[in-house]
Structure formats: C-alpha cells, structure tokens
Amino acid sequence: MSHASPHTAPDHQAGHGHAPHASHSQPFRHDADGEAEILDLDAAVLAEHIASITASLPLTAEPRHIVDLGCGTGTGTFALLARFPEAQVTAVDTSADHLRRLREKAEAKGVADRVRTVQADLDVEWPDLGAPELVWASASMHHMADPDRTLRAVHDLLAPGGLFAVVELSGFPRFLPEDAPSERPGLEERCHAASERHHAEHVPHRGADWGPMLTGAGFAIEDHRTITVHLDRSHSDAVGRYALHSLRRMRDTVTQNLSAEDLDAYDQLLDTESPRSILHRDDLAVRTERTVWAARRGD
Template sequence: MTHASPRPAHDHQHETDSAAQAEILDLDAEVLAEHTASITASLPLKSTPRHIVDLGCGTGAGTFALLARFSEAEVTAVDSSADHLRRLREKAGASGVGDRVRTVQADLDAAWPDLGAPDLVWASASMHHLADPARTLRKVHELLAPGGLFAVVELAGFPRFLPEGGPAERPGLEERVHAASGRHHAAHMPHRGADWGPELTDAGFTVEEARTIDVNLDGSRHEAVGRYALHSLQRMRGTVAQTLPAEDLTALDRLLAPDGPHSVLRRADLVVRTERTVWAARRA
C-alpha cells in the first residue's frame, strides 16, 4: 500500500490563511452589499459599460455588484489568489452568471496579462496592497478605452464593531487594537490610507469625483455582523498579539471565544462603523 506524502506545513498554513481571508471577504461583501451597490449606482459614467475589469477582485464583492448593476456587462476578475478566483467562479456558476465572468490570475506588480480595452476598471481595497501602485495606475490608463472610467474604492481598515469606548469590562480595547494594527500596517503596507487623487492625476487621469462615505450599520439588522466581527477581530489579533498588553489580549480573547459569555457572537450591541472613500477618474 502506498501512502500520500504529507502536505508541507507552510502549504497548510497558506490554505488556512487564504480560507480565513476569503471568509472575511465574503462577510464584508454580504454586510456591506447595500453600500457597494450604492457606489456602483452613483459612478459618473457617460455610457453603460459592456466590458469591466475588477482589479484585485478577491472573492467577488465588486464583481457581483457590477454584474447586478450592469446587466449586459461582462467582468474580467483579476486576482493573485487562485483560491479566491476558484471561490468566485463557484459563486458565479451558482448564481447563473458564470458565462459573464472571466477570471485571470495575475500579480499586478509583475507582468500584466491581456485584459482588453475595458470601459470601466474597478479596484476596491486592492491598490494599497501593491508594491508600485503608480505603475498600476499608468497601466490602467493605458488599458482603458478612451473616455473610460477608473473607480478606486478604499475602506478605512477593518471596521469597528463595539460601542464607542467598549467593551465595558475593558474600556477602549477596540481602539487600542486598531491603533496597534495601524502601526503594523504602516510598516508593511505604506500605501494604506493614501489619497489616490494626486496619484491618479499624475498618471494622466482627470479625477471627476472624490467622496468619503460613512458606514454606520446597526448590527441587529444583519445576522452576519457577529461572524464578520469575529473573523475580523481574529485576523487583527494575529497582527497585534505581540504588542498588546496582556490584559488587553485576555479581554480580546474573551470576545473571540465563540461559546464564551463575552463572545461577539452573543452581543446585541454590535455595529459596523467605517468609512469608504471613492475616487472616479476618467481617461480623457
């Protein structure tokens, strides 16, 4: 009898990380679906796009919002993660729109694939991950059809979920977690929180719109908010565990214990508070 070789530990860790990230992306798409739909509805388009490119598509939050908004459009969904693209294809097939989606696996900091000449390029929560975003902006400018629109959407980090100053048993914990996470990301993602307006102008675009949208959702209105909070805070814990005081880490772990009395899954006072900034830029 032959036995399969054990999978390398780093491969297993990659799969675990990818699955955790995909879960957050799916929950983000579900909880913020109305806000995403409102952004697609308000884009300053001059005509209905037929070919759309979603750069850094993840598991498809933007892709499916765009397909729903523009019923005749086809979307080319681009991401570096094969796992995310597989998940996106599965959802597209289950939703009956598989024939309107093409997935392309690509590292946008490396050689670019042939993406045609789209009428609209959408990049949501993806630009800050790039090592050389200025290069990507120039590439998008070259890619777009004349008069085409580039929509850049950025979320202000992970949302806040607890009441202001919460939780009561460890006041200010969530703000301290976000502060520690912010310091980590400032070192590892220097473009996070950037103002993309000047960068778009430098790349040759005309910025027609730049606006910030406040998101403030009552968690009791949406069943998925508890799970969204749990997975988001779990991911943040992995980033900040080495820098938080022991008392804060203990309090955070109480929130993250799914069956514990303090679990975010049991709280009736959750909210989703964040900001989204949208830049709409046109190729002249």
C-alpha cells in the first residue's frame, strides 16, 4: 500500500529507474523526510478543502471508529479527529517513519489517546482493523496492486451500514501561469505531459473511475463529486514551499522527456539560490481537482 498523502497530495511515487538527462546530474532526489515534509505542506495549504470533504460525508450517525488507509503523516487522520470529536482513528501506512511522525503530532495536539497506528502493506496482508463505521482512503487507492481485492476487503471490514470515502487525484497540481517561466513558456504543461506518460505505465489506476469498481465490490454509491481547488499565494505563506517540494518530487519522472533547455529552466525554478527560483514568484497558485466517492456497504 502506498504511503501517499491521505487527502489531496500530489502523487509522490519515486522514479522507476530512469537515467538522468545526459548533460545533468540529479541534485534533487527525495527521501522519506522529504516526502513527509511535502505531506505536511499539503495539509497546511489545503486544510480548508480537507475539512469540507469530511463535513460533506453522507453519514447516518457520527462514527466512533474510523480507519484511515494510507494515512501518511496524518493529515486525514487529524481532519477526521477534528470533525468527529468522539471518534478513535486507526491510521494505517507502510512507512514506519510517517507513522512515527503522526504519533508525534498526535502527542503535540493532545489526541494521542484517540489514535492507533498500524504499519502494514495491504497488498500483502490485512491486519485486524476492527469493524469501523467509516473507512477513509485518499490518494492511496490508485497505488493498490489489486484494487478490486482491496475494495472487497474494505467492504468486509466495515460495520453493517458503514461508509467508505475514496478521495482521488485528478493529476499533479499546477502552480505556474501558462506563460511561465518567461524563458520557456508552457514548461509546466510539458512536464505534466511527461509525468502522465510515466504514470500511465507505472500507476495505471491513477485517474480511474472508482464508481463501477465500488459497485462491483458490493457498495452503493451515495455521493460522487469533484472538488476544484484554486488557491493563490495570498492564501498561505506555505504555497511557495509546497510548489518547490512538489516540483522537486516530479523531476525524476520527467527528465527523460524534457529538452536540455526545459530542464535548465526547471532546475532554475528548483534552485533556491537562483533569482528565478519558484520561491521568488508572486504569481503562484495551487490548481488541482479531487474526486470524492462516498459508498455505503451493502448488506
């Protein structure tokens, strides 16, 4: 199971063995700490949107036990704890580092007694997760090796009448105007095209319509909506850092398909010492979409 962000984060898959561009090194390789940082930035920038999703869930009663699949560093976990003050959350992820960070934040927020962490790879084996009334999976389902098997497992896991909330990415967020940067206009769109080609091969379920698969697993779809996000830099002082770390993580998946000129411009954006650094731009905005399916267990 992926340890991608549990709500709205970019797809943080690492590169799959692509060689560096012939005339460039790769100075921006990421690690677990880098991934954790971007998950936390994602939470800071998009907190209001996460809260709006949790508030709109078609629940018949407030859940007392929630499972967060692919919890990352806890963004979804803490949004759910805030929305449902009587609930306990079981947070599941493959990454011990992310779960440690989540526990530290739970202690700092005074909610450690309401959080249980479980390290597990659900493509291999499902631990005992109880019988929750709500299962939350955001930016994680598309990483499953066998999504149909996972959906059936969630259906069987839920308490009778329980709800499964799937929040999925429409793609990698965009940050720059179409005519930027001035020396290579349209660079970001070319990067997105390259990234989409990469993910079509390596993450084939990203962008899937989960409705038919949920229905096939025995769920009844009760809500299906697409949420558009457009936040300019005035919304949060974290937008610049969010853009920087997001584009750093995207770099490995696009280098083979960029010209030398494009890659030079890309690296200027990532170079915090450069006057062309993305951190110096005042025209940034976070533009993305998330699709939400809320599905009831059929009994």
